[in-house]
Amino acid sequence: MSSPLIVSMGNPLLDIQVAGEEGEKYLAKYGLKADDAILAEDKHMPIYDDIVQNAQVTYVAGGAAQNAARGAAYILPAGSVAYIGSVGDDDLMQTLRKANDAESVESAYQVQPAPAKTGACAVVITGHHRSLCTTLRAAEMFNPSHLATPEIAQLVAGAKFFYIEGYFLTHGIESALEVAKSASSRGRTVVLNLSAPFIPQFFKVQLEELLPHVDVLIGNESEAAAYAEAAGMGDASLEQVASALAASSKSNASRPRLVIVTQGADSTVVASSNPSTSPGNIKPSDPNPKVYPVPKLSNDQIIDTNGAGDMFAGGFLGALALGKDLDECVEIGHKLGQMCVGQIGPKLVYPKVNVL
Template identity: 40%
Template sequence: MAQDLCGALVGFCNPLLDISAVVDDNLLEQYKLKANDAILASPEHLPLFPTLIDSYEAKFLPGGAGQNALRGAQLLLPADSAVFVGAVGEDDYAQKLKGAAEKAGLRTNYMVNKDKPTGTCALLITGPNRSMVANLSAAETYQFSHIAEPSNWKLIEQAKVFYITGFFFTVSPETIDAVAKHALENGKTFTMNISAPFVPQFYKEAVEKTIPYIDILFGNETEAAALAAAFDFGTDDIKVIAKRVADLPRAGDKPRTVVLTQGAQSTVVATSDSDEVRVYAVSPVPSNEIGDTNGAGDAFVAAFLAQHILGQPIDVCVEAGHWLGGEVVRQIGPNYPEGELKFVSSGSFAPSVEKL
């Protein structure tokens, strides 16, 4: 099996070094930030980064949603199964990111920009909430020409499943388009994440162009609401949203699956080939065991994709996602528990089912 899955999962996103700190609401108000949100840094946000380093007990953590997810997936898959692609600078931050990936056994194929530093993401933690402000820097310079090089395109040809975050719409829509079409033409699985409310709000045209190629779409409740608003669904019912997105036009014959998480609440799954919507309860993590919620969504995707690649049904994929998400919220930052990660299904995890 290890040989069969060599390079089976390839992901694209913005590799960022997280600068994480526990702050108070005053800092959020100063920079006009929401307690639970993800935005791109504007010029007025740039002083935030040195402020976290100089005035708070900031921690540097390997981040970037896509790389976080692929690290977790690789920890649950046979050796050499996953490869991550993105752009970094030629600096110490890039080495920290590469080192974290290597520790998890994740291969990286970075495009290196010698003129810009590796991107960073400010993580402002207030209680159970986290506000993310990304300064993409080198990450936003990724170009399709990198993966189009014959030596790199071999990764695409070898892969069976692709995972690209919505954040990448801001960087290289051309890459998303090329990989999506390759997946369709070769019977492979193309998956994406909405990633942040601003993605459907400000990149609706690119999202709309790509949706027909998406086989599995991930998102959370706020991202789903933003997508529904952008597409004029006229509802905030997350079950209806999931089914409406699943039923949007498809480029091929493969059914589409939409997976929407709601933190400690239920996870909703809808598919284009069924009028049933599945609702999966989440086992709560005791409040005294929670480190912070950063990285929980990426961990869910990591475990879901790992089980999907291993041929498991949706119920098991969601169960694994809940399990690993629960493990990560017990850590500080987007970190996985030390030691070997091994998921064992209960064999009895099942959703409630509703017909729409």
């Protein structure tokens, strides 16, 4: 295996996507909410076969950190990004690996033997909204022993940036902590995405275990609100929540924390615990938090919002790895997020468009 600049870690999933009037039907049938992301309960389990057998379905390589990995790879030289996660030894895994190969992401999978199956996510698109319903399957079988194998240990030892999705904390906190603590102690940059409101709501303990080792925290307005509620800050503004997260305790206090909160088409908010030494070379004259307007898109430019936040994160991370300043990192994140909403599923435009 190569020595990539970035190692991304999360739950590999194949997205099973349905849209339009069919999307509205499935939203109602399975009691799903627009712009939500949940782990499937027993009542949701039939949705996967239901969509495949009865709807016009689109299959797209997914998984939040895997999407972000492909986003970062879009602006970096080939061989710069590797992705770690657990899959089944099946056709779904081959589909994911093929997508990664096509976009220069190294698939450092832990492959589980049959009958384990690769995870899937039912993606229900209604207008400009998406609802995600995930069955983890093999993804939640990730074992920390994978990190000790010579190939994976080499990847982790050589990388300078680590990206972890919040979804991984539902089962993989031991592995996430191992990677983050090691990276932090070596002066590497650890990036965590909150991923969904249910992470700060129901996995607050795991989140608070990992947060001290995180240099860059990314989330959207719903996730920030869920954190505020869980932390007893229910009346706080978005800027206040971002600042509180930035200021929370850190294992490596010499490295400030940067917090980025996106709001879809609305402005992105960025807060730092110490702007003078923060990642992204923040200008001393900048406000803290700083608000970045998002360029407007017309309705006909928005095809599908699934994965847009992941692609923002990937673009931001890739730009940060290139040594870009904060303004450029946010701008490139916005560009990839907006490129994604013009595609069906979490995809970018090929041949590549230069966004740097």
